Amino acid sequence: MAALVFAALILVIFNFARDPTVLRAQDLAPSALWVTITFASVTALNRAFAVELDHGALDGLLLAPVGREAIYLGKLLGNLLFTGLVQAITIPLFVLFFNLDLHGTLPAILLLAFLATVGFTAVGTVFSALTARVQFNELMLPVLLLPFMVPPLIGAAQVTSKLLAGRPLADSAGWLQILVTYDIVFLTLSVLVFPAVLDE
Amino acid sequence: MTSSSSLSASSSFPQSSTSSAVVAARKSIRLGQALTVLALVALAAHYVRAIQYTPIEATQGLAQKIFYVHVPAAWSAFLAFGILGVCSALFLWLHDRRLDLFAEASAEVGTVLTLIVLTTGPLWGKPIWGTWWQWEVRLTSTLFLFFLMVGYLTLRRSIFDPLERARYSAVVGILGAMLVPFIHLSVYMFRTIHPKPVILNPEGPTLPGSMLSTLLEGVAIMTVMYLGLVLVRYGIGRLQDEKEARHAAQG
Numbered sequence: 048m049a050a051l052v053f054a055a056l057i058l059v060i061f062n063f064a065r066d067p068t069v070l071r072a073q074d075l076a077p078s079a080l081w082v083t084i085t086f087a088s089v090t091a092l093n094r095a096f097a098v099e100l101d102h103g104a105l106d107g108l109l110l111a112p113v114g115r116e117a118i119y120l121g122k123l124l125g126n127l128l129f130t131g132l133v134q135a136i137t138i139p140l141f142v143l144f145f146n147l148d149l150h151g152t153l154p155a156i157l158l159l160a161f162l163a164t165v166g167f168t169a170v171g172t173v174f175s176a177l178t179a180r181v182q183f184n185e186l187m188l189p190v191l192l193l194p195f196m197v198p199p200l201i202g203a204a205q206v207t208s209k210l211l212a213g214r215p216l217a218d219s220a221g222w223l224q225i226l227v228t229y230d231i232v233f234l235t236l237s238v239l240v241f242p243a244v245l246d247e
Numbered sequence: 248m249t250s251s252s253s254l255s256a257s258s259s260f261p262q263s264s265t266s267s268a269v270v271a272a273r274k275s276i277r278l279g280q281a282l283t284v285l286a287l288v289a290l291a292a293h294y295v296r297a298i299q300y301t302p303i304e305a306t307q308g309l310a311q312k313i314f315y316v317h318v319p320a321a322w323s324a325f326l327a328f329g330i331l332g333v334c335s336a337l338f339l340w341l342h343d344r345r346l347d348l349f350a351e352a353s354a355e356v357g358t359v360l361t362l363i364v365l366t367t368g369p370l371w372g373k374p375i376w377g378t379w380w381q382w383e384v385r386l387t388s389t390l391f392l393f394f395l396m397v398g399y400l401t402l403r404r405s406i407f408d409p410l411e412r413a414r415y416s417a418v419v420g421i422l423g424a425m426l427v428p429f430i431h432l433s434v435y436m437f438r439t440i441h442p443k444p445v446i447l448n449p450e451g452p453t454l455p456g457s458m459l460s461t462l463l464e465g466v467a468i469m470t471v472m473y474l475g476l477v478l479v480r481y482g483i484g485r486l487q488d489e490k491e492a493r494h495a496a497q498g
Contacts, residue, residue, distance in 0.1 A: 170422055177419070190397075191419060194430070197391065198429040201434065233422070237422075243339050244414065
């Protein structure tokens, strides 16, 4: 819940951090959307493993007769639902605050949001498990994870600005390829390395 | 390095594995020191050659001389990062503590080399591009190399259990090594104004022979320097590791 309010607040701040006489809201819109989603996701991921640690639930999970990969995929799915929820709130607010007409481009934006989120949420799930038991974890997770958000962020912002300019999704095929490759590579790697984070 | 005698004197429980590890660590430090001194002397000679005996570039003038430090440092920085990634992956496979210590040494030396790249680059950029910084592919990739290695080292310092530290940092090392190509590619698609590669480009080297040999000499020297510093740092890491293990064993 806090992450959702946080996302809404970033969007509001973005709007006021802009000189309305120089910069049109539409010009700032793609960066505002993606920076908001990025930071809100980090905040959400910071808490992802806190629940397990608080009540020793992680030990229970480890005792359960399922593979470490299954635990990972379960956590990833949960985190994806959560970042999806953040986006479900952010995108309508974004349309409202930036006075945009997404008629017709909404499915493309949603697809883009999904492609841009899967890869870094995969890495973020590993890192949140890893930093949960580390000192200064609220700071450690962003320091480790923000570099991983750069490629999806660049791609998503570029494609969004093309979409908002009225160009079809097919014009951004190169970026979409990069996003899909990024997702596949980091999803696979994350599944492979996650057991090393849980080994006791 | 002078504390080595007190270390061996305090080992009241002489174990063959422990003492052989200490011997190996000291050997690594000595070899590393020799290589570093060799590289430093060669580097001094390299500067003289680059400044005095290599032709001045026609359009860039003297500013181009920094290229003979900048490019070798960049090469070694990426080498350091590559070795960090490889050691991390091998660690998760083989679980050999030495791989973890070597990865750490490589990350520390790599951070210094990356800083050399990030300071010499703007010094050249200001007179040639007219700006200290550009959001350009190799600049940005190197900057993220720096961020990733600092993040890696920060993580290491906040975990106290050596085995946990080794596993966690190996995970970060592998993922980080895979990230750099993606950053490179996405910033490339963003935009680029960096000079084209003058050696590894498809049409073969475009650099005149004398400049090329000076550059390659620099690359060789920086690689030896990297190896020297890493071996010293690795040896120190192993000594620390042994000391921690001994403390743990004594309670």
